[in-house]
Amino acid sequence: MQNVYKVQLPVFEGPLDLLLDLIEQRKLLINDVSLAKVTDDYLAHIKEEGGFSLPGAAQFILVASTLLLIKSRSLLPSLALTEEEEGSIEDLERRLMLYKKMKDLSAGVQGLFGKEIIFFRESSHSMVPVFTPTKEITKEGILSAIQNVLRTLPKKELIPQLIVRTVVSLEEMIENLMGRMANALNMSFKEFSENAKGDVSQVIVGFLAMLELVKRGIISVKQDNHFEDIEMSTKL
Structure with missing residues (x-):
């Protein structure tokens, strides 16, 4: 049995579910949580355990998706979304709420085990035969039917x-982007993401790095229309 993964951060230490609950209850700020460190620690946990269980991985992906959604909204609260994007986010929120509800119900069912029996066996009674094989039914015939x-x-x-691959940490991606912007001053996000070579996880971490630099006031971004490339420029 695998050990339960626990988050270890300067501001929090405990199960990943509890971290999400505290953030949703506004008892902990999402900006104080390094999602890159949470991901790196989880990958290290998998490596240490020698593998992962499918339910555990699914739980991590769902909770991490919620944290990523919350952090993206906090970094860009005024970001305008298309109707399709809003629908995708609402669908994700419905799935996460359903997952949480099912998990709460399963915990309640699990708590019933070992308690009083809620049904009783009937008192012993004489066994009445309900089937008597005829002479045509033989052992060979039954064996042949089973084989069929x-x-x-x-x-x-x-x-x-x-195969679990290690994802570049957010801190490393921020340093990479700052170095590129220091030399180029202006760059498109598509140009910056060329090194990802189609790796979706690399593109996501790169996007979070861009949002972090916007929040710090180091760079500014511009997008003329939805789904077009994002232009980044260094603030002088």
Whole structure:
């Protein structure tokens, strides 16, 4: 059995679910939480455990998605979204609420185990035979029928193993972007993301790095229309 992953940050130490609850209850600021460190620590936890369970990974992805959504909104509260983007966010929020509700219900069901029995067996009674095989039914015939059923069952398919790759940390991506902007002064986000080579995780971390530099007042960004490239420039 794998150990439960616990977050260890300067402002918080404990389960990932509790971190999300504190942020949603506004008892902890999302800007005080380094999502890059949370991700790096989780990957290190997986490596230390020698693998991961599918339910545990699904839980981490859902909670991390919520934290990423909250942090993106806090960094750019006035960001205008298209109707399709708003629908995607609302769909994600519905899925996360459903996941949380199912988890709470499962915890309640689990708490019932080991308590008083809520149903009782009937008192012992005489066994009445309900089936008596005829002489035509033989051991060989039953064996043949079982083999026919087994032949119709679908064959076992091997599921390919999931390879976990280490993602560049947010701090490293911020330093990379600051270095590029110091030399170029002006650059598009597409140009900055060329080194990602189609790696979605790298692009996401790069986008968070850009938002962080906007928040710090180091760079400014401009986008003429939705879905067009974002132009970044250094503030002089």
